[in-house]
Amino acid sequence: MHPSRFDDTGNWQATSSRWDARRLNPPSRLWGSNGVTFGPDGRLYVAQFLAGQISAVDPASGDVEVVVGMDGPVQAPDDLAFGADGSMYVADLTPGRVWRRSPSGAYTLVSDEVKVPNGITCVGDRLFVNEMKMNGRLLELFPGGGDPVVLTDGLALGNAMQLGPDGYLYYPHMIGNQVWRIPPDGGVPELFAEEVDDPVAVRFDKGGVLVVLSRGPAGIVTRIDLATGARSVVVSGVPGLDNAAFDQENRMYVSSFGSGGVTEMHEDGRTREIVPRGFSGPFGVTVDFRGTVYAADHYRLAGPGDSGENDSSGVVTHELQPFIHGITADGTADDGLLHFASEYGDVRTFDPVGKTTRVRAKGLKEPTGIAVAPDGSLVVAETGAGRVVRIGGGDGDHSDAAAVAEGTDTVIVLAEGLPHPVDVAFDAEGRCYVSDDRLGAVLRIEGGKAEPVADGLGAPQGLAVRGDELFTVDTEQRCLRAVSLITGESRIDAEDLPVGLPPGITRTEPELFAQGMPCSPRPFAGLAVSPDGSLVVSANGEGSVLRLSEPSPVR
Numbered sequence: 001m002h003p004s005r006f007d008d009t010g011n012w013q014a015t016s017s018r019w020d021a022r023r024l025n026p027p028s029r030l031w032g033s034n035g036v037t038f039g040p041d042g043r044l045y046v047a048q049f050l051a052g053q054i055s056a057v058d059p060a061s062g063d064v065e066v067v068v069g070m071d072g073p074v075q076a077p078d079d080l081a082f083g084a085d086g087s088m089y090v091a092d093l094t095p096g097r098v099w100r101r102s103p104s105g106a107y108t109l110v111s112d113e114v115k116v117p118n119g120i121t122c123v124g125d126r127l128f129v130n131e132m133k134m135n136g137r138l139l140e141l142f143p144g145g146g147d148p149v150v151l152t153d154g155l156a157l158g159n160a161m162q163l164g165p166d167g168y169l170y171y172p173h174m175i176g177n178q179v180w181r182i183p184p185d186g187g188v189p190e191l192f193a194e195e196v197d198d199p200v201a202v203r204f205d206k207g208g209v210l211v212v213l214s215r216g217p218a219g220i221v222t223r224i225d226l227a228t229g230a231r232s233v234v235v236s237g238v239p240g241l242d243n244a245a246f247d248q249e250n251r252m253y254v255s256s257f258g259s260g261g262v263t264e265m266h267e268d269g270r271t272r273e274i275v276p277r278g279f280s281g282p283f284g285v286t287v288d289f290r291g292t293v294y295a296a297d298h299y300r301l302a303g304p305g306d307s308g309e310n311d312s313s314g315v316v317t318h319e320l321q322p323f324i325h326g327i328t329a330d331g332t333a334d335d336g337l338l339h340f341a342s343e344y345g346d347v348r349t350f351d352p353v354g355k356t357t358r359v360r361a362k363g364l365k366e367p368t369g370i371a372v373a374p375d376g377s378l379v380v381a382e383t384g385a386g387r388v389v390r391i392g393g394g395d396g397d398h399s400d401a402a403a404v405a406e407g408t409d410t411v412i413v414l415a416e417g418l419p420h421p422v423d424v425a426f427d428a429e430g431r432c433y434v435s436d437d438r439l440g441a442v443l444r445i446e447g448g449k450a451e452p453v454a455d456g457l458g459a460p461q462g463l464a465v466r467g468d469e470l471f472t473v474d475t476e477q478r479c480l481r482a483v484s485l486i487t488g489e490s491r492i493d494a495e496d497l498p499v500g501l502p503p504g505i506t507r508t509e510p511e512l513f514a515q516g517m518p519c520s521p522r523p524f525a526g527l528a529v530s531p532d533g534s535l536v537v538s539a540n541g542e543g544s545v546l547r548l549s550e551p552s553p554v555r
Helices: none
Strands: 020-023 036-038 044-048 053-057 064-068 077-082 088-092 097-101 107-111 117-123 126-131 134-141 149-156 169-173 178-182 190-193 199-204 210-214 220-224 231-235 241-246 252-256 262-265 271-275 285-287 293-296 301-304 315-319 326-329 338-341 347-351 356-361 367-372 378-382 387-391 411-415 421-426 432-436 441-446 449-454 460-466 469-474 479-484 490-494 527-529 535-539 544-549
Touching: 036 077, 036 241, 036 252, 044 077, 053 077, 077 117, 088 117, 097 117, 117 169, 126 149, 149 169, 149 178, 169 199, 178 199, 199 241, 210 241, 285 326, 285 527, 285 535, 293 326, 326 367, 326 378, 338 367, 367 421, 367 432, 367 460, 378 421, 378 432, 387 421, 411 441, 432 460, 441 460, 449 469, 449 479, 460 535, 469 527, 469 535
Parallel strands: 421 460, 460 527
Antiparallel strands: 020 544, 036 044, 044 053, 053 064, 077 088, 088 097, 097 107, 117 126, 126 134, 134 149, 169 178, 178 190, 199 210, 210 220, 220 231, 241 252, 252 262, 262 271, 285 293, 293 301, 301 315, 326 338, 338 347, 347 356, 367 378, 378 387, 387 411, 421 432, 432 441, 441 449, 460 469, 469 479, 479 490, 527 535, 535 544
């Protein structure tokens, strides 16, 4: 039984007459975790920005219940707070809205005048929110009506804030490593603390101690005594901390934008799992020549593996790599390089040994799938531009000077005019294939044109070639399709893949950017071939990686 965010029953299982399907990690219960706060019912409410969902967690049992579904009016909740009357207030980051959800479940729009709203807090029946942007503002909003009042501006990416016991509102500057404070009635903002490690949230425990969470890879938590300024620092090992909340017994529960879940954290940094961490996606997947499985997980490079003590997720964070979606291992060399495509426009090459990153191209429109061509160049499905492009090396079928993007490598157009290309792959003869989930087809690129190899599909995304067969993940029909490159025959090889949105759910797709800030990425169910011939699938609906292996012959 594996209850998940995709299927509460835990009975969902991929089926196939050809392949043995097994999970390389358990499914996730949450779609990442961001703002957290305790509600009037004693449960911990968790905002899930990537999914547009809010869930309530029982800290004693770890049970999870969806309270605000992704098919509702809230698109991208990043923080939340409860008012004195039990109303929930939600900072809906991407569309720039602040919502009130009444105790009966009715929604009211409080404001659409806040740009990239993030940190939100209630002081009695008063409501405050700040903006996660450069030169952001901190405002008081009036749910009963009235124009917002700006307390201050100049925030360098605001985030989770709270009223301190001294009557000041405390808030972080994520850029600059600072914590500031200001009276709720306005006044001159005051710099309270400097050189705080990557501050993403400020919270006060029940004793009035200021607790600052770091968004860095080490999971650093800094405690500051307001009276003396004395500090203590612990390293929790929870990468990409996001927010925290304290219960009545002063136990601290933290969320992580990087690895999700809910974790109880002691003052000395020890942790106890409440909701297991796991994949936020995953998006693209790849397997290197050693057989190591890597997944692009939006905020990080991760993969199935031993996640260590007090963490049953079965997912390892290799590196916090912001905004990666497409991924491929470089099979043309033994140096273990990985190549990333970010839907926000750039393509990067990462050295896992030296921990160095080189930007290969910038300014592309929603690049998603990526593959290494036989000549060592990178080929990318530029989804937002309807193109397939080559980055560095080789000669394209045709070039377009206007298509050269900003970056260190030349960008050459291989094919254009596609509705929505998602992934790319090469066969043994060096021919390039592309999936298009709006066209419902897989195409081969030859002579600057894309000719259908298989059409009449649902929404093909992840693409891989194994021998003389091409495989694609159809997210609309939740199946793995196989296409013979010799005969063109197409068949379904596996069904009931936990990909895409949960059954019966629809969602209004948020914008990719807001105020120039990267926001809500598009889901992508990647596919890769392992050196042993097995297939690896990004089961992005439930947050796992599946391995499809051919059964061993019966002796």
